[in-house]
Amino acid sequence: MAAWAILTALFALPVASAKFSATTSATGSWAATDAFAIGTLYGWGSNASGLLGLGDKQDRSSPTPVNTGGSWQRVTVGPTHTCARQTSLMWCTGANTYGQLGLGDTTERLVLTQVAGTGWAEMSAGETHTCATQTTRALYCWGRNNAGQLGLGDMTNRNGPVQVGTATAWIAVAAGFEHTCSLRNNHSLWCWGRNSSGQLGLGDLATRTGPVQVGSGWTAVATGYTHTCALRTNHTLWCWGDNTYGQLGLGDTTYRTGPVQVGTANGWSAVSAGRIHTCATQLNGTLWCWGRNASSQLGLGDATDRLAPVQVGTAVTWATITAGRAHTCAVRGDNTQWCWGNNTYGQLATGDTTTRTTPTQISGSVSRVLKTGPDAYSTFSVK
Secondary structure, three states: OOOHHHHHOHHHOOOOOOOOOOOOOOOOEOOOOOOOOOEEEEEEEOOHHHOOOOOOOOOEEEEEEEEEEEEEEEEEEOOOEEEEEEOOEEEEEEOOOOOOOOOOOOOOEEEEEEOOOOOEEEEEEOOOEEEEEEOOOOEEEEEOOOOOOOOOOOOOOEEEEEEOOOOOOEEEEEEOOOEEEEEEOOOOEEEEEOOOOOOOOOOOOOOEEEEEEOOOOEEEEEEOOOEEEEEEOOOOEEEEEOOOOOOOOOOOOOOEEEEEEOOOOOOEEEEEEOOOEEEEEEOOOOEEEEEOOOOOOOOOOOOOOEEEEEEOOOOOOEEEEEEOOOEEEEEEOOOEEEEEEOOOOOOOOOOOOOOEEEEEEEEEEEOOEEEOOOOOOEEEEEO
């Protein structure tokens, strides 16, 4: 898997040739599943508010081309809005009640609409807010700000991108329900917004309206609904925040207000936080999930919650992972795509709405790019 030397050189790499995937994939999280593929954007599952960008609000149960044009590279998925990057341009679609599309208004869109500016890099869609970095490593946020999740020092909504502070060192961003975390190129982690369950990792439950540092030595971060997980440079995994269903993987259901190591393993390579479950891969290619399992989103063949990491099957070829509201998808080393869990809206791309309790391959779909979000019932791919 990629080392930090690759992470810090991220934007210096030619986009078309980079081969990077050993980071997080959550809603927010750092484009783990993207691996710099370039191609047509496909979407399926819930189409609430037009978030699939297909010009209507009809759900889809199989991969459907969102735009016949190529050059799509990144996609981030919220519960009712989506943003995608085409070269250095960003486009958004879906609900816009709070300005989360960044288009300067609050009008819903049913097709991808360009956000002003160029040079966009990483993106993360939260519940009703969005954040993105630029190639300059400046960070911008917009949308709902009722808990300070935009990091702008106030609680005023924004309907267009606004820079967070003046720092130009941001390399990754992860937007949760009403909190946001971001990584700088010096391995430091910063979080802000709602902190009702300790999801900011600052040792208390106080809301923050601007970035506050959560230690150093971090390489990746993933935000769920009200919990957060992150990887350190030594490949250890740490989680904090809400733990009602064991989503922190600590063997209990007690919430934590600061980072706590998950087990003793130091071979974790990527992590993705769903709404109330978490999945992660290890350097040996194994996949592990834990937390809420009412919809079989852990892929373990049952609907029993788990309080600590449990290996998903016996495969040792998992490359990327992305966790949704109640479903999970992953890609293997041969770029085959697999999904499981809740399928009410067709988000597993099986052509039906039947729940799957174990990883099920998406027929004919081969690509490293596969993405959902921690509160999403939709899935996207670039191929």
